[in-house]
Amino acid sequence: MTAEKISELLKEKKVDAALVSSPANIRYLSGFAGTESYLYLTPERKVILTDSRYTLQAEEEGKDCAVWTMSRERSYGVMLGELLREDGVERLGFEENAMLYGTWNSLWKKSGFGPEHWVMLGDSLSELRVMKNEQELQWMEKAESIGDAAFSYILGELKAGVTELEIAAKLEYYMRSHGAEGTSFDTIVASGYHSAMPHAVPSEKKLEAGDFVTMDFGCKYHGYCSDMTRTVVIGKASERQKEVYNVVLKAQLTALKGLRPGMTCAEGDRLARDVIEKAGYGQYFGHSLGHSVGLEIHEKPALSPKDGHVLQAGMVETVEPGIYIPDFGGVRIEDMVVLTENGVRNLTHSPKELIEI
Numbered sequence: 116m117t118a119e120k121i122s123e124l125l126k127e128k129k130v131d132a133a134l135v136s137s138p139a140n141i142r143y144l145s146g147f148a149g150t151e152s153y154l155y156l157t158p159e160r161k162v163i164l165t166d167s168r169y170t171l172q173a174e175e176e177g178k179d180c181a182v183w184t185m186s187r188e189r190s191y192g193v194m195l196g197e198l199l200r201e202d203g204v205e206r207l208g209f210e211e212n213a214m215l216y217g218t219w220n221s222l223w224k225k226s227g228f229g230p231e232h233w234v235m236l237g238d239s240l241s242e243l244r245v246m247k248n249e250q251e252l253q254w255m256e257k258a259e260s261i262g263d264a265a266f267s268y269i270l271g272e273l274k275a276g277v278t279e280l281e282i283a284a285k286l287e288y289y290m291r292s293h294g295a296e297g298t299s300f301d302t303i304v305a306s307g308y309h310s311a312m313p314h315a316v317p318s319e320k321k322l323e324a325g326d327f328v329t330m331d332f333g334c335k336y337h338g339y340c341s342d343m344t345r346t347v348v349i350g351k352a353s354e355r356q357k358e359v360y361n362v363v364l365k366a367q368l369t370a371l372k373g374l375r376p377g378m379t380c381a382e383g384d385r386l387a388r389d390v391i392e393k394a395g396y397g398q399y400f401g402h403s404l405g406h407s408v409g410l411e412i413h414e415k416p417a418l419s420p421k422d423g424h425v426l427q428a429g430m431v432e433t434v435e436p437g438i439y440i441p442d443f444g445g446v447r448i449e450d451m452v453v454l455t456e457n458g459v460r461n462l463t464h465s466p467k468e469l470i471e472i
């Protein structure tokens with residue numbers, strides 16, 4: 116992130132300084148990967164405000180940053196007051212979507228800078244992260260490749276009698292023991308009637324013959340997230356299962372083929388939704404086609420019917436249509452792609468023709 120971009124943003128928002136509180140933005144703008152800290156920014160300087168658990172890490176990771184450590188006598192609010200007075204700040208930008216009201220209340224009281232000095236920045240700092248550079252793409256590709264390997268491994272572990280929790284644990288153990296720093300969200304393993312819930316929580320339910328099993332999982336590499344979903348059938352798939360699966364697959368392939376820079380996110384969503392609606396399953400596809408991914412698992416813009424952003428080369432999006440039918444089950448197929456000049460490059464390589472186990 117260039118210093119010019121930060122200066123530009125501060126100027127555009129007419130603020131003298133910004134207090135960054137979202138961990139992903141702190142990491143992106145400073146390199147510091149700790150949590151429960153702040154990054155204070157002006158066009159001239161960057162100061163990480165943290166506590167003693169993170170002092171050494173902040174000094175090591177924070178590029179061109181001073182590090183101030185809070186203490187009982189010198190709270191975050193007190194340190195912030197010192198900075199604002201030193202720099203003669205009149206207007207301080209802050210992330211109202213990444214700060215609790217109680218925290219803000221305490222910060223303005225202890226700093227001595229009342230509410231009239233605080234300016235909401237909306238999501239403007241997060242928007243700096245929308246376009247991914249080569250290094251970020253490499254890390255995301257690596258994270259997704261660990262996911263691909265985990266899927267191919269888990270196929271050998273899926274069988275009737277094993278619980279959803281065991282499968283989730285095995286996926287996570289595999290990813291961590293192959294270089295992942297952790298999961299990028301809580302792993303979803305949903306079998307049988309559970310698979311009708313798009314974000315089901317893995318349970319002690321055992322996989323049974325005839326179950327759809329939807330596995331949605333991802334991991335982090337250098338802080339960057341991966342995300343993928345595959346649905347398989349335990350035993351032989353019924354005709355209806357095949358039909359539903361193939362509608363989702365066709366919707367996904369259609370979207371992968373049609374997505375390109377210049378179209379809006381809503382138009383992207385439409386590509387897959389049209390296929391599902393035409394097949395008569397429109398009412399069973401309740402969520403958006405996809406979302407952006409990066410340091411956070413759900414970033415903007417999203418491939419949603421409500422998102423008017425224009426897709427540009429360098430954005431990363433998931434493409435994950437689904438059909439969820441109560442008392443029958445559900446199917447979701449998800450890849451993670453990067454927008455290129457004339458389409459998309461798929462970062463996910465796992466097979467997606469219906470697998471019967």
Ligand SMILES: [Mn+2]
Nearest residue numbers: 342433435449
């Ligand atoms: Mn996803």
